[in-house]
Amino acid sequence: MTHAISTRSLTKKFGRREVLHGVDFTVEAGSVFGVIGPNGAGKTTTMRCLLDIIRPTSGEVRVLGKDPREGGTELRRRIGYLPGELFLEGRVTGRKLLAHYQAISGPVAPGRIDALAERLGLDLDSHTRKLSKGNKQKLGLVQAFMHDPELLVLDEPTSGLDPLVQQEFHAMMREAQHKGQTIFLSSHVLSEVQQTADTVAILRDGRIIAVESVSGLREGAVRHVRLSATGITAHDAGALLGAVPGVGHVEVLESGSGVTLTATLEGEIQPLVQALASLQLTDLVLEEPDLEESVLKMYSNPQEAAK
Amino acid sequence: MSTTLPLFRRAFFDTWRSTLGWAAGLAAATFLYLPLYPSIGGSAQMQDMIDALPAEMTKALNYDQIATGPGYTQATLYGLIGFLLMTIASVGWGAAAVGGDEESGQLELTLAHGVTRVQVVLERALSLFLRVVLLAALVFVLVRLLNDSAQLAIRPENLFGAAVLFAGLALLSGTAALCAGAVSGRRTYGLAAGAAVGVLGYVFNAVGRQSEDVEWLLNLSPYHWAYGNSPVANGADWGAAGWLWGISAALVALAALAVNRRDVGA
Structure with missing residues (x-):
C-alpha cells in the first residue's frame, strides 16, 4: 500500500x-x-x-x-x-x-x-x-x-x-x-x-x-529584492534588471551618486546574480521567499495559479 | 483495550449526580405525600371537601379515588408528582443522549473512534432505561417501606405492576426525546418531542375523562393506557405495559436507524 x-x-x-x-x-x-x-x-x-x-x-x-x-x-x-x-x-x-x-x-x-x-x-x-x-x-x-x-x-x-x-x-x-x-x-x-x-x-x-x-x-514563490548601486543611471539599472527572467515590479530611485532599486523575483536566483555582477553594489538584500504571499495570490486568483 | 459497553459506562456513571438528584427528588415527594394519607385522603372531612369540588376537577386530577390508600398513592404520587419528576428526568436524559451530544459537538469525536453509530444509540438508550428503572425501583421500595406506617394497604403485586407502568410511561417520553434528538441532531427538538408525549398524554387523559363525547382521546393517551384502571389499586394492565415498553424499544431502534443513515454535525 x-x-x-x-x-x-x-x-x-x-x-x-x-x-x-x-x-x-x-x-x-x-x-x-x-x-x-x-x-x-x-x-x-x-x-x-x-x-x-x-x-x-x-x-x-x-x-x-x-x-x-x-x-x-x-x-x-x-x-x-x-x-x-x-x-x-x-x-x-x-x-x-x-x-x-x-x-x-x-x-x-x-x-x-x-x-x-x-x-x-x-x-x-x-x-x-x-x-x-x-x-x-x-x-x-x-x-x-x-x-x-x-x-x-x-x-x-x-x-x-x-x-x-x-x-x-x-x-x-x-x-x-x-x-x-x-x-x-x-x-x-x-x-x-x-x-x-x-x-x-x-x-x-x-x-x-x-x-x-x-x-x-x-521555488515558485516571490522574493523581494532590494539593492543600491553607484555609477549607473536609473534608466540603465531598470533596463538591466528588467531583462532578467523572473524579475518584475522594478522600481528605481535616483539617490545621490547612484540608484536604489526594488523588484520582485520569481523562480531561479542564478540569472539575477549574474546580472548583478556587473554593478557596483553598495547594498543587496534578497529576502526569504514569501510563501504566504504566493498562496494568498492563489486564493484570490485560482486561474493564474493553475497556469 | 476492550472494555464491555464503554459508551454505556460513560453515559451511566458520568451522570450519577443527575441520577442521584432525581432520586432525591422522588424520595422527597414520596416522603412528603404518603405519610399524610391518614390525615388527608382517609379522613371524612377531606372526602367532604373533595365532594364539594367540581366533578370535572376531581376527575382531571384523578382525585376521585383519593379515599383509599392505593387510590391516594395512585393519584398523588404515581399520577402526579412522581409522573412529573420521572418524565422530566427521562426526557432530559433522552434528549441529551444523542441530539444533545451532537449539538455540543462531542458526538463527532466519539464517532471518529472504534464504535458504530448503532452501538452509540443502543448503549446510551440502555443507560436511559437503566436509570429510569432504578428510579422506579426506588419509589417501589419507598412505598413498600411506608405502606404500614401510612396505612396505605397496597398489595405488593399491584405495586410492582404500577412500578413497571410508571417506568414504562416515563420511558416512552424519554425515548421519544432520544429519537427526535437523534433524527434532528438537536437537543431542543428532543425535549419538545418528549415533553409533547408526556404533556399531551396527561391532557388527553384529563379531558377524555370529562364526557363520553371526548372519550376517544383516552385511546391516544399513554397516561391513560398506563393508569386508566388505577394499577396501584387494581393491578397492572400488562398489555398496556407491553405497549409502553414495546413502543419505547421501537423508538430506540428508529433512532439507531436514523443516526446510521445521516451526516453527523453537518
Whole structure:
C-alpha cells in the first residue's frame, strides 16, 4: 500500500449547497500532507468524510486502503482524529476522559498517556470543562496520538497552543513520521504547514487549486529584492534588471551618486546574480521567499495559479 | 483495550449526580405525600371537601379515588408528582443522549473512534432505561417501606405492576426525546418531542375523562393506557405495559436507524 489516503471526484452537497466540488488528492504513506485554505473552503468537511462522520454525495474515498463507509470500527481504530472544534464538557477529569477514548480506540501502550501529557504540559487531573482552550487542545492531541495510529487526521492542530507547545507538537509530528505514521493536517495559514509538511494542497471554495511540494512552492514563490548601486543611471539599472527572467515590479530611485532599486523575483536566483555582477553594489538584500504571499495570490486568483 | 459497553459506562456513571438528584427528588415527594394519607385522603372531612369540588376537577386530577390508600398513592404520587419528576428526568436524559451530544459537538469525536453509530444509540438508550428503572425501583421500595406506617394497604403485586407502568410511561417520553434528538441532531427538538408525549398524554387523559363525547382521546393517551384502571389499586394492565415498553424499544431502534443513515454535525 503506497497511498494512505486517496480521493477521486469527492463531492459533497448539503441540501442544494455543494461544498466540495470534486476533490482529488493522494497522500503517500509515511508523509506529512498539509491542506490549507481560507475558512469555509471545505477542509473540515473533507476530513469528516475520511472518518465517515459525513458521507460523500459522490466520488471515491480510500483511507488506509479501505472505503471509510465500509472500513467501520477496525479502520477508525487505526486513525487518530483531532476535530477542528473540540468540545469537551462534563464533570470528568482529563484522565477519565482519555480512559474512555482509550476504551474505544486502538491499543494504547502503558504510560503513553502520561508521557504525552507531560510533554505538552497538560494536567490530567483537572476537570475538562475548567480547562482553557489551549489545554483542551492538548487533551485532544493526546487523544489523537496516544494509540500511535497509522494515520493522524488533525484539523487545525495548533490552534490555541502557545509557541513553545507548538514546537513540542512539531517534534511529536516528526517523531510520528519517523515511526512511519502518516499525517494529514489542515490550517488556514501556510507558515504552520510549511515547517512540517512535505506536500501542501491548497483548497479554495471546495476545490483543490494546487498541490505542491513545499520546496516547489518555495521555488515558485516571490522574493523581494532590494539593492543600491553607484555609477549607473536609473534608466540603465531598470533596463538591466528588467531583462532578467523572473524579475518584475522594478522600481528605481535616483539617490545621490547612484540608484536604489526594488523588484520582485520569481523562480531561479542564478540569472539575477549574474546580472548583478556587473554593478557596483553598495547594498543587496534578497529576502526569504514569501510563501504566504504566493498562496494568498492563489486564493484570490485560482486561474493564474493553475497556469 | 476492550472494555464491555464503554459508551454505556460513560453515559451511566458520568451522570450519577443527575441520577442521584432525581432520586432525591422522588424520595422527597414520596416522603412528603404518603405519610399524610391518614390525615388527608382517609379522613371524612377531606372526602367532604373533595365532594364539594367540581366533578370535572376531581376527575382531571384523578382525585376521585383519593379515599383509599392505593387510590391516594395512585393519584398523588404515581399520577402526579412522581409522573412529573420521572418524565422530566427521562426526557432530559433522552434528549441529551444523542441530539444533545451532537449539538455540543462531542458526538463527532466519539464517532471518529472504534464504535458504530448503532452501538452509540443502543448503549446510551440502555443507560436511559437503566436509570429510569432504578428510579422506579426506588419509589417501589419507598412505598413498600411506608405502606404500614401510612396505612396505605397496597398489595405488593399491584405495586410492582404500577412500578413497571410508571417506568414504562416515563420511558416512552424519554425515548421519544432520544429519537427526535437523534433524527434532528438537536437537543431542543428532543425535549419538545418528549415533553409533547408526556404533556399531551396527561391532557388527553384529563379531558377524555370529562364526557363520553371526548372519550376517544383516552385511546391516544399513554397516561391513560398506563393508569386508566388505577394499577396501584387494581393491578397492572400488562398489555398496556407491553405497549409502553414495546413502543419505547421501537423508538430506540428508529433512532439507531436514523443516526446510521445521516451526516453527523453537518
